[in-house]
Amino acid sequence: MKNKMRYKRRTFIYPYFFILPALLLSSICLLVPLIDILSLSLQSYRLASPIKGTFIGLTNYLSILTDHVFHICFLNTLLLGLIGGLLTVFVALIVAVICNQAFRGSGLLISLIVVIWAIPSIVAGRIWKILYLPNNLASHLLYAIGVFPSPTYTLLQDTNLALLTVIIASLWKFSPFAALIFLGGMRSIDRTIYEAAIIDGATPFKTFRYITLPLIARYFNIAVLFTTLYITGTVDLVYAITGGGPGYATEILASYAYKVYFLQWDFGRGGAVSIILICWALISMAPLLYFLYKQLFREE
Amino acid sequence: MNKLSYKVLLYIGVIVLVTFYLGPYFFAILTSLKPEAEVYILSLPSRFVFERYVKVITYYEYFPAMLNSIVIAACAVPLILILASPAAYAITRLRELKGRSLFFMLFLVMMLLPLPAVIGYLYLFTTLIGVYDTKFGVILVYSGIFTPLAVWILSTYFRGVPKELEEAAMIDGASRFRVFSSVLLPVSVPGLVVTAIISFIIIWSEFIVAFTITLTLQSRTVTVGTFLFTGTLYELNWPEVAAASVIATIPVAIVAFLTQRYIVKGLISGVVRG
Numbered sequence: 001m002k003n004k005m006r007y008k009r010r011t012f013i014y015p016y017f018f019i020l021p022a023l024l025l026s027s028i029c030l031l032v033p034l035i036d037i038l039s040l041s042l043q044s045y046r047l048a049s050p051i052k053g054t055f056i057g058l059t060n061y062l063s064i065l066t067d068h069v070f071h072i073c074f075l076n077t078l079l080l081g082l083i084g085g086l087l088t089v090f091v092a093l094i095v096a097v098i099c100n101q102a103f104r105g106s107g108l109l110i111s112l113i114v115v116i117w118a119i120p121s122i123v124a125g126r127i128w129k130i131l132y133l134p135n136n137l138a139s140h141l142l143y144a145i146g147v148f149p150s151p152t153y154t155l156l157q158d159t160n161l162a163l164l165t166v167i168i169a170s171l172w173k174f175s176p177f178a179a180l181i182f183l184g185g186m187r188s189i190d191r192t193i194y195e196a197a198i199i200d201g202a203t204p205f206k207t208f209r210y211i212t213l214p215l216i217a218r219y220f221n222i223a224v225l226f227t228t229l230y231i232t233g234t235v236d237l238v239y240a241i242t243g244g245g246p247g248y249a250t251e252i253l254a255s256y257a258y259k260v261y262f263l264q265w266d267f268g269r270g271g272a273v274s275i276i277l278i279c280w281a282l283i284s285m286a287p288l289l290y291f292l293y294k295q296l297f298r299e300e
Numbered sequence: 301m302n303k304l305s306y307k308v309l310l311y312i313g314v315i316v317l318v319t320f321y322l323g324p325y326f327f328a329i330l331t332s333l334k335p336e337a338e339v340y341i342l343s344l345p346s347r348f349v350f351e352r353y354v355k356v357i358t359y360y361e362y363f364p365a366m367l368n369s370i371v372i373a374a375c376a377v378p379l380i381l382i383l384a385s386p387a388a389y390a391i392t393r394l395r396e397l398k399g400r401s402l403f404f405m406l407f408l409v410m411m412l413l414p415l416p417a418v419i420g421y422l423y424l425f426t427t428l429i430g431v432y433d434t435k436f437g438v439i440l441v442y443s444g445i446f447t448p449l450a451v452w453i454l455s456t457y458f459r460g461v462p463k464e465l466e467e468a469a470m471i472d473g474a475s476r477f478r479v480f481s482s483v484l485l486p487v488s489v490p491g492l493v494v495t496a497i498i499s500f501i502i503i504w505s506e507f508i509v510a511f512t513i514t515l516t517l518q519s520r521t522v523t524v525g526t527f528l529f530t531g532t533l534y535e536l537n538w539p540e541v542a543a544a545s546v547i548a549t550i551p552v553a554i555v556a557f558l559t560q561r562y563i564v565k566g567l568i569s570g571v572v573r574g
Contacts, residue, residue, distance in 0.1 A: 014476065015397035018390035022383040022447050023403065029444030030410040033421035040420065098313045109314065111560050116321055118556035118563070119549055120505035122523045126545040127328045130538055137327055140342035151342075172321065177567065184568035204306050222571055233414025236507045240527060254416035258508070261420040274417040281414045289408050292570065295456075297401055 034278065041271030048265050060272040070273070072248045073256040076163055077232050077280065080252055084167045084174075085228035091171055092178030092223060097208065099179065100186045110183070113176035121173055125240020128169040132156050132241065156242060162249040165241050170231045177230070178223040185216040225288040233281060253277045325546070332542035339539055352543040359532045362544065364517045365525030366551075372435055372521060373503045376442040380499050381492055383443065384450035389480050391451065392458045393466070404455070411448035419512040426513045433515040441513060442503050449502065450495045456570040457491030458484065494566035497559045504552050522548055 041061065044054045064070050099110050116124075131138045134154035143151040155165045189212065197207045235255040238244060244251040244259070251259075257277055261270035332352055334345040356362055390397050391404050422441060423432070431437030461484060469483045485492070507523040514520050520528075526548045531537030556563060 015390050015394040018386040018394065018480070019397065019403055022387035022451060023406070025383060025440075025444045026407070026410050026447045028425075029422065029441055030413055030418060030448070031406070033418040033425075036421045036424075037418070094313065095317060098310065098317060101310055103310060103314075105314070109317065110564070111557055112318065112321055114560040114563050115553045115556045117567075118501045118505070118552050120507065120523050120526070120552065122505075122507040122527050123545050123548045124324075126526060126541055127324045127549075130331055130542050130545075131324050131327045133538060135340045137330065137342055144342075172324065180564055180568050181571050184564075184571065219571070226571075229412060229414070233416065234508075235416050236523075239507075254414060254508075257416050258419060258512075261423070262512070267420050267424070270420045274420060277414060277417045281412070281417070285409065285412050288412065289405060292408055292452075293401065293405060295570065297404070 037271045037274045037278075039271075040267050041269075041275050043268050043271075045268040045271070046266050056268070060268045064269055064272045064276070069248050069251070069256065073251045073253050074276075076250060077252045077254075079163060080167060080170065081228045081232040081284075084170045084231045085224050087167065088171050088175045088227045088231070089178050089220065089223045092175040092227075093182055093220075095175060095179035096182035096186060097212070099183055100212075101204075113179055116173065117176040117180070119173070121234055121236035122240050124173045125169060125237045128165070128172070128237075129156075129241045132165050157246055159246055159249045162242055162246060166237050166250050169237050169241060173237065174227050174230055178227050181219050181223045181226070182216055185219040186212060189215050222288065222291055225284050229281060229284045229288070232284075233277075253280065325549075328542040329546055332539050332546060334539065336539075352540050353547065355532050356529075356540060356544045356547055359529075361517060361520075362525060362529070362547075365520045365522050368435060368438075368518075368520060369504055369522040372438050372442065373500050375435075375439045376446070376503055377496050377499050379439070379443045380447050380450045381496060383447050384454055384495070385485065385488075385492065386480065387447075388451045388454035388458055389484060392455045393463075393484075394476070407448040407451045410445075411452055415445065415506075416508050419508060422509060423512050432513060433519050435519050437513055438510060438519055438521065441509060442506065445509065446499055446502055450499055452570050453495045453498060453566050454488075454491055457488060457494070461487055490562075494562045497555070497562050498566045501552060501556060501563070 042055060042057060043052075044056045044059075045052050095113060099106055099113070130136070132155055133139070134152045134157070139148055139154060140151045142148040143153070155161050193211055194207055197211060202210070232252060233254060235252070235258060238250055238252055238255045242250040244255050253273060254277060257270055257273040260266055260273055264270075330345065331339060333348045333350070335347060335349050338345060387403075387407070391400055391407075394400070397403070426432040426437045426441065431440060465483055465487065466479045469479045474482070505523065506521070507527065510521040510524050511527065514524060526544055529541060529544045531540045
């Protein structure tokens with residue numbers, strides 16, 4: 001009896017030994033901060049000030065929400081997330097379709113997009129920045145075909161269009177991942193469906209329209225959500241290309257949070273920006289979590 | 301539409317894609333190879349200048365950062381595997397684990413959380429425990445923030461291992477840990493390799509956290525080094541920045557090219573079933 005009790009207790013506890021080390025370390029870095037940031041955001045917490053940690057309620061949030069820089073950041077995050085996200089996924093679909101065709105070199109094309117995926121965003125941002133510089137090869141070329149008003153014109157200095165530089169670079173950097181999702185989806189389609197269609201005389205365009213597209217439609221949402229989450233949660237491209245400028249024209253919530261923390265050294269307001277950023281991320285995360293959860297626990 | 305127009309359209313598409321994806325690098329490499337006087341002129345270089353690459357490689361701030369990144373990745377990747385594989389096993393196989401799906405959701409939330417949101421905390425945390433601006437601190441934090449991704453990749457992999465293997469070992473009287481370490485892990489080597497490669501690339505590419513918790517050359521990573529690099533002579537020199545960016549790309553591009561099959565499998569296995 002006693003033995004049985006001990007055995008029972010052991011079977012109850014031992015699964016946690018498997019999961020606890022990972023959960024502990026990850027939580028310290030990623031879950032504890034959520035509570036910590038929330039409490040920071042309710043305090044007056046300037047690192048330079050001698051008095052730290054007075055509870056000031058929602059003052060930080062009010063100060064952030066009425067700040068016009070925050071409005072610009074929020075709008076930019078929205079623009080980058082929605083336009084950048086949709087555009088990226090649209091391009092990714094085209095990439096996946098082309099990679100999925102049977103032709104010489106399709107393997108190399110896939111290698112190319114995998115390499116692009118692996119390039120550090122900060123490095124990719126620098127590479128794009130060089131392309132955007134005024135009086136450069138690219139600006140001369142675009143001037144020659146009449147897109148740019150002069151070869152010294154640069155999108156980087158154009159307050160209205162500077163965000164475009166980040167959107168284009170995001171498109172470049174994040175489309176490979178979305179393309180791989182679509183490509184995986186296409187490869188999981190049963191080959192015999194295509195064979196049947198070809199016997200029935202379907203053209204490549206028709207098989208794409210009536211077989212591939214409907215069968216990969218369910219990956220569309222996932223790709224959009226993943227891409228939006230990545231684009232708006234990454235400051236690397238903004239930092240490497242524009243640094244948030246000119247003015248605040250390309251500042252997004254994520255990059256603004258860094259500035260409030262480490263240029264203004266105001267961890268209270270920084271916390272408030274972080275919490276707003278997390279709320280924004282949770283909105284795109286919720287449906288994604290649901291889908292990924294279903295994938296792994298489908299049979300149960 | 302006939303076969304010919306399909307072929308033409310396909311090849312136009314391929315050319316456009318290759319131009320789009322390689323174009324920026326083509327420009328950057330060209331810029332980095334041009335003589336100083338021709339950098340801002342629309343022309344092919346009259347001669348190729350390789351000095352900038354030599355300058356960047358021998359620059360005293362560049363090599364240590366590269367070395368730091370290698371050390372950090374070499375320590376963090378095994379640590380991530382050691383932490384993540386039992387956790388992934390428990391989530392996919394141990395029915396005794398109460399709240400399995402809740403744990404899985406927690407890991408997913410952590411995997412998808414935008415890192416810029418937690419940098420303020422990570423700065424305070426690393427300062428508090430005295431690991432700010434140390435390689436150990438970066439290793440610790442990277443292991444924490446990238447373990448959830450590894451748990452996710454591994455758990456989809458473990459799902460595919462037939463249960464019969466473990467059941468046979470259990471009947472022979474092996475403990476759960478024994479089953480995990482002697483039966484499941486050996487057959488999951490490909491999955492572990494996939495996870496290690498993806499973790500390595502993600503760690504090599506990470507910027508904002510390293511930028512926050514490192515200060516000097518003793519812990520600075522290659523991405524931070526690339527971001528801070530503006531030229532070898534304390535003046536903004538874009539052709540040199542181009543050379544530095546090309547150099548920073550090479551190791552990760554080689555790894556990605558050689559292991560692309562694994563990467564594709566690992567990235568999409570959790571999203572795409574089949």
